[in-house]
Amino acid sequence: MSVKKRAKDLTLLERIYIPEIIKGLALTLKTMFRPKYTMEYPEEKFVPPPSYRGRPVLVLDENNEERCVACGLCSRVCPSLAIDIQASETEREKERYPERFEINMLRCIFCGLCEEVCPEEAIVMSKDYEMAFSNRENAIFGKDKLLVPVSQLKDRIEFLRSYK
Amino acid sequence: MPKLIIDSKEVSFEQGQTVLEAARENGIKIPHFCWHPKLSISGNCRICLVEIEKLPKLVISCSTLAAEGMIVHTRSEKVINARNAVMEFILINHPLDCPICDEAGECKLQDYAYKHGTGESRFVEEKNHKDKRVELGPHVMFDAERCISCSRCIRFCDEIAKEAQLTFIKRGDRVTIVTYPGQQLDNPYSMNVVDICPVGALTSRDFRFKARVWEMSSTASVCQGCSRGCNIDIWVRNNEILRLTPRKNEEVNSYWMCDHGRLNTFKFVNENRVGMPYIKSGGELIQSTWDAAVNKAASLLKTVNKDKTAFIGSASASCEDNYILMKFARSVIGTKNISYYKYIDENFGDDILRRSDVTPNSTGADLLGMNGYLNYSNLSDGINNGSIKAVYLMDDNIVDKDPSLEALFSKLDFLIVHSSNMTKTAGMADVLFPSAAFAEINGTLVNFNKRVQRLRPAVALKEADRSLDGMNVSRLDKFGTGYDRWAQGRKRDALSGWKIISMIAAQLNNKFKYDTAEDVFNEIVRSIPEFAGLDYELIGKNGSDLKVKIAQPTLKA
Ligand code: SF4
Numbered sequence A: 001m002s003v004k005k006r007a008k009d010l011t012l013l014e015r016i017y018i019p020e021i022i023k024g025l026a027l028t029l030k031t032m033f034r035p036k037y038t039m040e041y042p043e044e045k046f047v048p049p050p051s052y053r054g055r056p057v058l059v060l061d062e063n064n065e066e067r068c069v070a071c072g073l074c075s076r077v078c079p080s081l082a083i084d085i086q087a088s089e090t091e092r093e094k095e096r097y098p099e100r101f102e103i104n105m106l107r108c109i110f111c112g113l114c115e116e117v118c119p120e121e122a123i124v125m126s127k128d129y130e131m132a133f134s135n136r137e138n139a140i141f142g143k144d145k146l147l148v149p150v151s152q153l154k155d156r157i158e159f160l161r162s163y164k
Numbered sequence B: 001m002p003k004l005i006i007d008s009k010e011v012s013f014e015q016g017q018t019v020l021e022a023a024r025e026n027g028i029k030i031p032h033f034c035w036h037p038k039l040s041i042s043g044n045c046r047i048c049l050v051e052i053e054k055l056p057k058l059v060i061s062c063s064t065l066a067a068e069g070m071i072v073h074t075r076s077e078k079v080i081n082a083r084n085a086v087m088e089f090i091l092i093n094h095p096l097d098c099p100i101c102d103e104a105g106e107c108k109l110q111d112y113a114y115k116h117g118t119g120e121s122r123f124v125e126e127k128n129h130k131d132k133r134v135e136l137g138p139h140v141m142f143d144a145e146r147c148i149s150c151s152r153c154i155r156f157c158d159e160i161a162k163e164a165q166l167t168f169i170k171r172g173d174r175v176t177i178v179t180y181p182g183q184q185l186d187n188p189y190s191m192n193v194v195d196i197c198p199v200g201a202l203t204s205r206d207f208r209f210k211a212r213v214w215e216m217s218s219t220a221s222v223c224q225g226c227s228r229g230c231n232i233d234i235w236v237r238n239n240e241i242l243r244l245t246p247r248k249n250e251e252v253n254s255y256w257m258c259d260h261g262r263l264n265t266f267k268f269v270n271e272n273r274v275g276m277p278y279i280k281s282g283g284e285l286i287q288s289t290w291d292a293a294v295n296k297a298a299s300l301l302k303t304v305n306k307d308k309t310a311f312i313g314s315a316s317a318s319c320e321d322n323y324i325l326m327k328f329a330r331s332v333i334g335t336k337n338i339s340y341y342k343y344i345d346e347n348f349g350d351d352i353l354r355r356s357d358v359t360p361n362s363t364g365a366d367l368l369g370m371n372g373y374l375n376y377s378n379l380s381d382g383i384n385n386g387s388i389k390a391v392y393l394m395d396d397n398i399v400d401k402d403p404s405l406e407a408l409f410s411k412l413d414f415l416i417v418h419s420s421n422m423t424k425t426a427g428m429a430d431v432l433f434p435s436a437a438f439a440e441i442n443g444t445l446v447n448f449n450k451r452v453q454r455l456r457p458a459v460a461l462k463e464a465d466r467s468l469d470g471m472n473v474s475r476l477d478k479f480g481t482g483y484d485r486w487a488q489g490r491k492r493d494a495l496s497g498w499k500i501i502s503m504i505a506a507q508l509n510n511k512f513k514y515d516t517a518e519d520v521f522n523e524i525v526r527s528i529p530e531f532a533g534l535d536y537e538l539i540g541k542n543g544s545d546l547k548v549k550i551a552q553p554t555l556k557a
């Protein structure tokens, strides 16, 4: 344990501060030439790595069909009750589809549990972190905002598969 | 009583009981798919295997008679291995499509796979493919891949519905269920197969994909379809009824209900409701407020001679509502013109559950003393000859049943109506009160067999608060806020009949002092000897028999 020196015990050199100030300025100078970690947002955009959990989105597969079968598991697991689904019947092989699929982005806490539980790889965490709303209604994202082509979600899906 | 030992616990049984029944009665659970307490034993699923000492092999407990001194093991290693093997065998060709299966959440196969499965599959070959989405009948959809060939549905049709409509065809892993050639699964009880199918092979075409079972609340209530009063559960999500299912009551309906009751008796609660009080003005019903409508009704009632006012109760309304209507007519208005319509449909009744009296509470109305049955002709005559000049009508759409009343009603000085829905009768009212539907109130009904049964609110009225009023809540009800669309289901501004009438009575300077339907019921118990000794708690979930015999009054021609 280091014992702090009391002011009366300081040496002259320590008491005049100049060497300490020079040390500080030197550090500042050195840091100015180190690589930068901050960004000029929003002019410059941050592109997150695949492990990033942005807003959850629904996957549109190669045939432009939604993968979701409206099983309701994401809605059940969601700890903040952000997801509301109304299922309905379709002619497609998998019988069910979400007639309504809404995520309340004011409730979502970006935990990724919905993505983890989904049996169809139909809901994944995107890289989108830019969300601002001026009222509660706008914060409820319907299928129009949620459906994203699978081509834009490749990294995340690969990342998920590498952990299966 | 003879005794046997199950899992080192000595239990007694009745001669003729099987091992499974003896275990069940003593709270020892033995898994079973094909066995059902009300169906014959088929013994084909093999999941109920148990070990009995001195027998060389495991035996199925559903068809082995219990015997004195038997020593049964239901959890020995041998039994557990056998169960795992049976589970694995059943799951080999099961599609495991729980995410798109309506049964998920209330599926025996899912539950047992958790409890008795090993959790992994060694079957790597291609699964069998069979027909999916087969319309077996007007109300039931069949998915052959999910079927585990337990034969419960077949036995139900043969033994309970008494119409042989389903059968197995083919063998081995190709076995499947079909209807007999030229037939459909269309008996009046067909949808019970959906409830008893232990997997999601049979689903309700009406309820299909409407909701996950865990999203709904369920409330114990009674069917409105006929005077049997089958015990039901009302399943509600976001304040909307999505389905009814039968609730076991050996005294009334066993495990069953009919398709008419299941499908046709709840949709009116969700649709076409009277949303607020109305007052007629210039031939049009104009939206009004409770105060104005109550004032208007009270002042109208003062304008006509008491003996020329007829009060019509309802065999569909609760005892509480009918009692208060009677009390109001007798003690506030001072008339004995009180009656109700009885609806008999001989084609509806059968010797299983359905009764020809297609209203749920005519026995209750009779017991309360409303038994001067009106019929269409004596009401018509009364209006025609001027002996009836005003009608106060509660919860009965009589104009729809007798269209000639439409012209007659326009001769009345006034017509006051309580109605839950915008019906023809409601449209003719001078004052129209929105009345609460059966699924929104507390109350009692008396079935044909004089059994008093409880209605409980499953759908919240505007005046109600699910949690504070002790209504059953789903997870969504519990955590939803005013900002969540899934928790904002419409709450109707309607009231029970007894509340509406009490408001009018107060306007006429007669205070009826009741806070709840239970207060009204307690008064019925005090004043009507047939109900003596009853209370809501005693009636409970399964109802309570009235000990009296009532003379069936004959219908006046
Ligand atoms: S990320 Fe978490 S909080 Fe957001 S919707 Fe998915 S489960 Fe719900």
Ligand code: SF4
Pocket: A067, A068, A069, A070, A071, A072, A073, A074, A075, A085, A114, A117, A118, A119, A120, A121, A122, A123, B099
């Ligand atoms: S878990 Fe997946 S498939 Fe199921 S409802 Fe959610 S997004 Fe759709």
Ligand code: SF4
Pocket: B146, B147, B148, B149, B150, B151, B152, B153, B154, B177, B196, B197, B198, B199, B201, B202
């Ligand atoms: S359809 Fe259901 S009830 Fe009928 S045999 Fe198959 S699993 Fe059993």
Ligand code: SF4
Pocket: B223, B224, B225, B226, B227, B228, B229, B230, B253, B257, B258, B259, B260, B261, B262, B353, B354, B355
């Ligand atoms: S038998 Fe009568 S009470 Fe029972 S479900 Fe059918 S209509 Fe309802």
